[in-house]
Amino acid sequence: MTRQNSIVPVALDDRSYDIHIGPGLIRNAGAHIRDAVGDRPLVVLTDSAVAELHLSPLLDSLRAAGSRVLDPIVVPSGEASKDMEKLGEVMDALLSRGIERKTVLVALGGGVVGDLGGFAAAIALRGIDFIQVPTTLLSQVDSSVGGKTGINSRHGKNLIGAFHQPRLVLADTDSLKTLPRREVLAGYAEVVKYGLIDRPDFFTWLEANGKALVDGDDALLMEAIRVSCAAKADIVGQDEKESGLRELLNLGHTFGHALEAEAGYGATLLHGESVAIGMVMAFDLSVRMGLCPAGDLARVRAHLSDVGLPISAAHLGGGTWTADKLAAHMAKDKKVKDGRVTFILARGIGKAFRCADVALEDVKEVLAASLAG
Ligand code: GLY
Numbered sequence: 001m002t003r004q005n006s007i008v009p010v011a012l013d014d015r016s017y018d019i020h021i022g023p024g025l026i027r028n029a030g031a032h033i034r035d036a037v038g039d040r041p042l043v044v045l046t047d048s049a050v051a052e053l054h055l056s057p058l059l060d061s062l063r064a065a066g067s068r069v070l071d072p073i074v075v076p077s078g079e080a081s082k083d084m085e086k087l088g089e090v091m092d093a094l095l096s097r098g099i100e101r102k103t104v105l106v107a108l109g110g111g112v113v114g115d116l117g118g119f120a121a122a123i124a125l126r127g128i129d130f131i132q133v134p135t136t137l138l139s140q141v142d143s144s145v146g147g148k149t150g151i152n153s154r155h156g157k158n159l160i161g162a163f164h165q166p167r168l169v170l171a172d173t174d175s176l177k178t179l180p181r182r183e184v185l186a187g188y189a190e191v192v193k194y195g196l197i198d199r200p201d202f203f204t205w206l207e208a209n210g211k212a213l214v215d216g217d218d219a220l221l222m223e224a225i226r227v228s229c230a231a232k233a234d235i236v237g238q239d240e241k242e243s244g245l246r247e248l249l250n251l252g253h254t255f256g257h258a259l260e261a262e263a264g265y266g267a268t269l270l271h272g273e274s275v276a277i278g279m280v281m282a283f284d285l286s287v288r289m290g291l292c293p294a295g296d297l298a299r300v301r302a303h304l305s306d307v308g309l310p311i312s313a314a315h316l317g318g319g320t321w322t323a324d325k326l327a328a329h330m331a332k333d334k335k336v337k338d339g340r341v342t343f344i345l346a347r348g349i350g351k352a353f354r355c356a357d358v359a360l361e362d363v364k365e366v367l368a369a370s371l372a373g
Helices: 029-037 048-064 084-096 111-126 137-143 173-178 181-198 200-214 218-238 245-250 253-263 271-288 294-307 323-331 360-372
Strands: 006-010 017-022 042-047 073-075 104-109 129-134 148-153 156-163 168-172 343-346 352-355
Touching: 006 218, 017 029, 017 218, 029 048, 029 104, 029 129, 029 168, 042 048, 042 111, 048 073, 048 104, 048 173, 073 084, 084 111, 084 148, 104 111, 111 129, 111 137, 111 148, 111 156, 129 137, 137 173, 137 181, 137 218, 156 253, 168 173, 168 218, 173 218, 181 200, 181 218, 181 245, 181 271, 181 294, 181 352, 200 218, 200 294, 218 245, 245 253, 245 343, 245 352, 253 271, 253 323, 253 343, 253 360, 271 294, 271 343, 271 360, 323 360
Parallel strands: 017 168, 042 073, 042 104, 104 129, 129 168
Antiparallel strands: 006 017, 148 156, 343 352
């Protein structure tokens, strides 16, 4: 059976674009990209691991569609490439290739390549267009959509960047077949997030289908990516620059970033794993504050652990982590406003809201409970 691709529009006036989701999109990228940007010159940025799997089919397709394709730029795979030094190298590579304002950068890879490539595109010649071809579940449901681009600094993650919307997103579900299961699960945490924010029926659907989905059922995966992208597009369409509503997308992230900062941004704890634990903590905090039924926290914990995601911080840090240390990381979060941390809490599944009025003692209790398992 041939499956149709889904198309999810992101409505942002003259910066609107489509997200295509489905199999074979890398192999057929040339035609989609020509439809979106015409016959403008293209330059692909990717990483060494993704290049081995997907660069040749992409380049073949771009050339077959008649586009002029500059030499690709390949950075080492891994979070370390999202830094100022690598950004400098990418900028130099772009300028050495003689890019013009009409050149379009095609970012092929996961969140690192998408964020780095998007930011390079935002500042090259004061801004060139770019296209996202995300190859991980996490980047297909989150980072490739919505125009957040940037790099890390020694002061923290994603602290240098720009809002720069892509012209097109091609989420090829075939690329997920080569992803390690741990990476699929980490991306799945962000899928669950959309159900918990404002789509309770989607969360119920995930409870029924999540296990088969992370085991690689194509049709379920495609549907989950479609709903996730539609949920994100809806929020980004209303609040592109995160002046309010978009903060809901940070559910689980304030706690999660504290865990990641303590773990040191590496393989010990993947971003999606920290989000899974962080979402449990956000629901736990909501229950402790008397805002959310305990039964909803139990459902969140049960579903995440059912599919194989971590739900507490007990296994992290070898007993050296404390609630105080983690709380100190939260105070440095870039979402801090006037010295207050805005938490995303929930009145139940699908009922997330922003709250800047949270007692530090409650936060520390939640952290201590998570560290205790
Ligand atoms: N990943 C959260 C956002 O794009 O706003």
